[in-house]
Amino acid sequence: MTTDDFPQIRPARRRLVEVLLGGGVLASVVSFLYPVLKYLVPPVVPDLGEDEVVAAKVGDLKPNSSKIFRFGSRPALLLLTAEGEYHAVSAVCTHLGCTVQYRSDLHEIWCACHNGTYGLDGRNISGPPPRPLESFQVNVRANEIVVTRTRGA
């Protein structure tokens, strides 16, 4: 049965129903497809798992400066020495958890809370910190600076 079997129904009425149905189906299908299509587009920050993160782009950092970035759910420190070497360590001080910083005057990593100092490789040098900072591998890929955590020994 189609609408043709019921000629007594006014054409205008038929048009209305057709428009309602067709329009409704179209609109609802679009409202379903829109999220699906957006979903397919990879997000700006591709997920590289918890072991790898793009910390910065080449040129973001000036020599003898640093940047705090997020690694997993904890802060980490990326620094570029005056000689052009990249280092990356966990920024969570091993003493009581404050966020450490790079001291461009001392060329060392320093914790403002209780004056702990670490070398550029994370080794605890002086002050209260009992353990070194976890250090990460840094690689430059194209123009991205990729920081990796090596899991397991």
Add this chain to the structure above:
Amino acid sequence: MQLVKHIHDWIDERFGWAKLTEPLRHKTVPIHKLSYWYFLGGITLFLFGIQLCTGILLLLYYRPSANEAFESVQYIMTRVQFGWLIRSIHSWAANLMIFTAFMHMFSVLFLRAYRKPRELTWVSGMILLFLVLGFGFSGYLLPWNTLAFFATKVGTQITGQVPVVGHTMMVLLRGGEEVTGATLTRFFGIHVAILPGLTAFLILVHLALVQRFGMSLPPGVEANLSVNPSAVREMKFLPNFLLREVMAWYIALGVLGALAALSPWGLGTKADPFGSAPAGIRPEWYFMFMFQTLKFIPSKILHIDGELLGILAFGLAGLIWILLPFLEGPREKRGGTLIRGAGVFALCYIVAMTIYGYFAK
């Protein structure tokens, strides 16, 4: 509509579409007080389709390794555009589908649609129900969160209690002696390849059988019609009943979207295999009645391990349930009453145990 007709004619000229769908165009659905129950099968099928689509979309971002599974689901929920929607729909639809599958089974039981000649439809349907529960069990582990990890540990351990083959079954399920990343990978393969393949095949069988035998009439209606044949009312499947089914499906879509946006599915905390089980660990609601039953059974009954007895009892119950149509026997009326009684008991038991399981401590 003109456009639709054009497309239809184009396909028909090349594939003989009209001839293929001829039987479908003659298919009718009986209309009576209890006709609404006929929708349940279609809704379950629709939800399966939703699961297929959202599942495939999730596959584009999910990573099935113990190291990354949780983070990848977190990534989907927070970084991927509308990832939260796809994932929440997948989780909600899974639960809804298991619910409608059970409802469908019970409605078929109480409307006695399993009788001759539809025995195999029932059997294929029961196997489908078990496959759907398998989907639920395997999928639940995939986010690799604490609740899922321990629920899987307990669930597979119970499997291991089955005599003779239990331990082998458990090792095959777990991919080892313990629940580890190997279990996750295995469950993933089961969930996205093995079960979908089996289910798709069985659905085709099930639908073919439904098509072959047509819609059954509940006993009461049947009796009426034998007395008064002219009172039969039927509706054409195409397009009338199908349009109504599509309405039901649209409503289901709306409900799913609302659930996903207003009550998004949680993620929990990442599983720590060496951590201790959190207090109050329990399975998902569709396994709750079995879990609660096992908790009730005393540890020993007549020198036999209580839990083992419980598992065997459920196994036996499952077997009886699959073979239900064959148990009705020649004295149809008597057998039918017995089965209806069993159905009522089972339904009440499942509902009561599930509710109790949630309120107990």
Add this chain to the structure above:
Amino acid sequence: MIGRVLLLSVALCALASGSRAQTANTCLDCHGALDPPLQVTEAQFAQDIHAQKGLTCASCHGGDPTKADMGAMSKAAGFRGKIERSQIPALCGRCHSDATLMKQYNPGLRTDQFSQYETSVHGKLLAKGDSKVAVCIDCHGVHDLRPPSDPRSKVYPVNVAATCARCHADAAYMKPYGIPTNQFAEYQTSVHHAAMTVRGDLSAPTCTTCHGNHGAAPPGVDSVKNVCANCHVFQAQMYEKSPHKEAFQSAGLPGCVVCHSNHGIAHPTDAKLGTGQQGVCVQCHTTGDDGDRGRANILAGLTKLDESIKSADRLLNVAETSGMEVSEARLQQDQARDSLTKARVTIHTIEPQLVDQDIQAGLKITAKDLQAGKDALSERGYRRKGLGIAVIFILITLMGLFLYIRQIEGRREAEVHEL
């Protein structure tokens, strides 16, 4: 009677003398079978660092370790028997203060222990004839003496406090000296003890860190802050420049200990700045005076920042459980918490303005995080609006379907057979 015992012992020893160890040490043949206090077994002595370096009983006790009979203990062989307690430090010092000798065994070991000991309270009292005080073997053990780096040593950092407490927590033993005996009990409640035992930080302070080990003596009242300053550098520097330094010094008060106690140093809370039982400022300052007003000012700032951090956390929690992405804001919250920590250190300057600087820095961060939380929630609102729109389209479609069905089945039929 004694003669019979001796005869029996000799007979036993003669029987018991079996194979001897690397360095001839026949003493253990008999003394291993005796009862305490004369008992020293082979197993016990094998643990001793001195035995492992090749020393024998005779190295300290004299005598001849090669003889298998009582000739081992002859005066002619230099046997000294049991060493008098007052002689023990000098005996140990005979080797341990000899730099040339010690270099042969462990060049890294210090050789000033004996001279340090002589400056200590223990050493001074021992020289006056008091043999109740600690001598070398009381802390280091004897016959199974282990190096301090061995976790089973009595002077392994984790064990030091318990070793001191053996005497210093014994009220009856310490009675003649008139000093308190609750230090160990108090120390066990302290944050330093927790750092060592719970966090496993072996560099955390124990008795010897502040009192010295060989030269053990309480730091003078004026020197307390120097001891604390070894680790707590910032607080000490700030205290030095603060008005408290002059005030405490002239009143003869022991610096840091006034507010923080010496042994039972608890983790400080903001309650210390309060007016309740734990308040320290109010113990000297009267309500309404300059100091008290400054205290109230500082406390208000700290409380404000603390509250601000908590409320931003709460909002971010709500957003996160709704599935929103707030990890950047969470990271910033850590910076805000750092500001709060810094502010709490700056208290030691006793300058409300300086504390306020840190507080304001923290508040700026929490304000941004609160905004991030609000943004996340408005994103959630956007999702719900999107849902609303989709639902509307669905309803329109449903309406269309309904009318279409009615249309193709004829109005009349639809009225009679409602399905």
